[in-house]
Amino acid sequence: MSLPASQTTVPHAVSSPWREIAVALVQTRSDALAIEFAGAVARQFDARLQVLQLMVMPAPMIDAWAMIPDPSFPQIYDDLRESARAAADSTRKTLAGLGVPGDVRTLEALCVEPASLAAGAARSSDLVVLARPEDGQADVAIAHTYFSALLHESGRPIVVVPPNDLQPYPPRRALVAWSDTPEAARALREALPLLEGCERVNVLLVDPVANALEAREDRGSGALGYLRRHGIAAHLDTCKSRGRSIGESILAHAQHVSAELIVAGGYGHGKVREWVIGGTTRDLFFQARVPVLFAH
Structure with missing residues (x-):
C-alpha cells in the first residue's frame, strides 16, 4: 500500500x-x-x-x-x-x-x-x-x-x-465547502498549509443567498479575498441543491472538479441535531471518497 x-x-x-x-x-x-x-x-x-x-x-x-x-x-x-x-x-x-x-x-x-x-x-x-x-x-x-x-x-x-484508494499526495485540486459560519472560516484557515500547495482551489457555495455583508451575487468574495491574500488563486463556484442535501451537492461538485481534498466546517448545526436527523457533516464523513479536512 x-x-x-x-x-x-x-x-x-x-x-x-x-x-x-x-x-x-x-x-x-x-x-x-x-x-x-x-x-x-x-x-x-x-x-x-x-x-x-x-x-x-x-x-x-x-x-x-x-x-x-x-x-x-x-x-x-x-x-x-x-x-x-x-x-x-x-x-x-x-x-x-x-x-x-x-x-x-x-x-x-x-x-x-x-x-x-x-x-x-x-x-x-x-x-x-x-x-x-x-x-x-x-x-x-x-x-x-x-x-x-x-x-x-x-x-x-x-x-x-476514506477507505478507498488514496488520492495523490499532496493534493493538487481542492474544494472548499464555504458557508457563512465560524466552522467554515476556521476550516479554511486550518487548511491553508495544504491549500497553498494546490494547483487549483474551488470555493463552492450551495444555494447562496444574501447576508448582511454580501449581496447574493457577491457571496463568497470574502473567502476568495482571504485565500488570494495568502497567495492562493481560488475560483468561485455556485450550485443549486435541486432537491439534494447540501452534503450530496458538495460531493457531486467535488467529483465534477476532480477534487483530491475537501475542506469543510463540522457540525455547524450542533452534534445532536446532525446525529439524529443527519446533516452536511454526516454526509461528508460517511460518503466522501477523498480526504476531508474538518474544523469546528
Whole structure:
C-alpha cells in the first residue's frame, strides 16, 4: 500500500505550520491508511507523528457473594497490556518504514469514554488524522464516535481519510465547502498549509443567498479575498441543491472538479441535531471518497 505521488519530490515548508500530527487508531484495517496519510503529511511539513492507541479496559466485576472485585481481572489487564505492547511495536516498525519520527502512545480507557480520552490527548498536536473503516456498521459507528469527540473536544482540525484508494499526495485540486459560519472560516484557515500547495482551489457555495455583508451575487468574495491574500488563486463556484442535501451537492461538485481534498466546517448545526436527523457533516464523513479536512 503506497500513496501515489503527484510530483517526484514533495517541497518542504520554510516554516512548518504543523509540528505534531496525531493519528487516532480505531482498531480496524483502515488504520493503516490513516498512518500512511499522516506519514505523507509529516514528511512534507517536517512533523512528528503521535499515534494514539486506545485500550478499552473492562471495569472489574464485583463478586455477588463476597462483594469484592473479580480476582481474574489483573490477569485480563496484563493480557490486554501485552497485546497493546505488541501492537505498538508493530506500529513503530511501520513509522520507521515511513521514514518519519514519532511514537505510539497507549491510552488506557478505564471508566472513561475512549473517544474523549483520545480527544484530550490530541490537544497537544496540530492536526488529527482518522480513518473511516471500509465496511462493517459497528466499525463505522465507532469511528464516527471518535470523529465527533475529536472534532468537538480536541480543538484541532481533523482529516478523515476514506477507505478507498488514496488520492495523490499532496493534493493538487481542492474544494472548499464555504458557508457563512465560524466552522467554515476556521476550516479554511486550518487548511491553508495544504491549500497553498494546490494547483487549483474551488470555493463552492450551495444555494447562496444574501447576508448582511454580501449581496447574493457577491457571496463568497470574502473567502476568495482571504485565500488570494495568502497567495492562493481560488475560483468561485455556485450550485443549486435541486432537491439534494447540501452534503450530496458538495460531493457531486467535488467529483465534477476532480477534487483530491475537501475542506469543510463540522457540525455547524450542533452534534445532536446532525446525529439524529443527519446533516452536511454526516454526509461528508460517511460518503466522501477523498480526504476531508474538518474544523469546528
